[in-house]
Amino acid sequence: QVQLVESGGGLVQPGGSLRLSCVASGFTLDDYAIGWFRQAPGKEREGVSYISSRGGSIFYAASVKGRFTISRDNVKNMVYLQMNSLKPEDTAIYYCAARRGAAPWGLLTSYDYWGQGTQVTVSS
Numbered sequence: 098q099v100q101l102v103e104s105g106g107g108l109v110q111p112g113g114s115l116r117l118s119c120v121a122s123g124f125t126l127d128d129y130a131i132g133w134f135r136q137a138p139g140k141e142r143e144g145v146s147y148i149s150s151r152g153g154s155i156f157y158a159a160s161v162k163g164r165f166t167i168s169r170d171n172v173k174n175m176v177y178l179q180m181n182s183l184k185p186e187d188t189a190i191y192y193c194a195a196r197r198g199a200a201p202w203g204l205l206t207s208y209d210y211w212g213q214g215t216q217v218t219v220s221s
Contacts, residue, residue, distance in 0.1 A: 099123035099210055103193050106215030109183055113219070117178040119193030119212060127151070127171035130196055132208060133178045135189035135217075144203030145191070146178060156202050161187070183219045190214040 105117040119131065130149045136142040146167040147156040155167055166179040176193060192214045200207035 101193055101195060101210050101212035103191060103212045103215040106191060106217045108218045108220065110221050111184060111219055113183050114179070114181045115183065115217060117180065117191055117193075117215060117217075119176045119178075121174045121195065121210075124195075124210075126169070126174045126176070126195065128197060129209075130154075130202075131167075131169065131176040132194045132196070132202055133167060133176075134192045134194060134205070135187075136192070136214075137186075137189040140189075142192070142205060144205075147202035148176065150197075158203075180217070183217075185219045188217060188219050190216050 100122045101119055103119050109115055132147045133145040134142050135145050145158050145161055146165055148167045148169055152169055164182045169176040193212045194208035195210045196208040198207055
């Protein structure tokens with residue numbers, strides 16, 4: 098069964114840090130590029146970060162650049178999102194998604210597999 102599972106979300110104070118993980122099962126992650134997306138209540142899902150299958154290309158949304166870092170470990174079949182200096186506006190459900198094709202990295206429909214999401218809440 099092909100599956101992506103996110104973990105690492107939670108409640109954190111402004112300025113704090115969280116590390117999200119995305120683990121794949123049922124397929125080999127190193128054939129896929131991975132995107133992290135988030136969706137806040139009442140808002141559309143948006144791209145946060147992206148890493149190509151071998152890690153050679155990395156992109157960030159302007160709102161998180163300099164605060165978030167994406168990385169991957171293809172041996173462990175995992176991708177990570179280190180989130181530092183968190184702000185209340187980072188509050189959302191965070192999803193990882195995998196794709197093999199080429200398209201603008203923020204294009205949701207270009208992704209083949211999606212996880213169920215993990216909640217991140219930044220609040221004092």
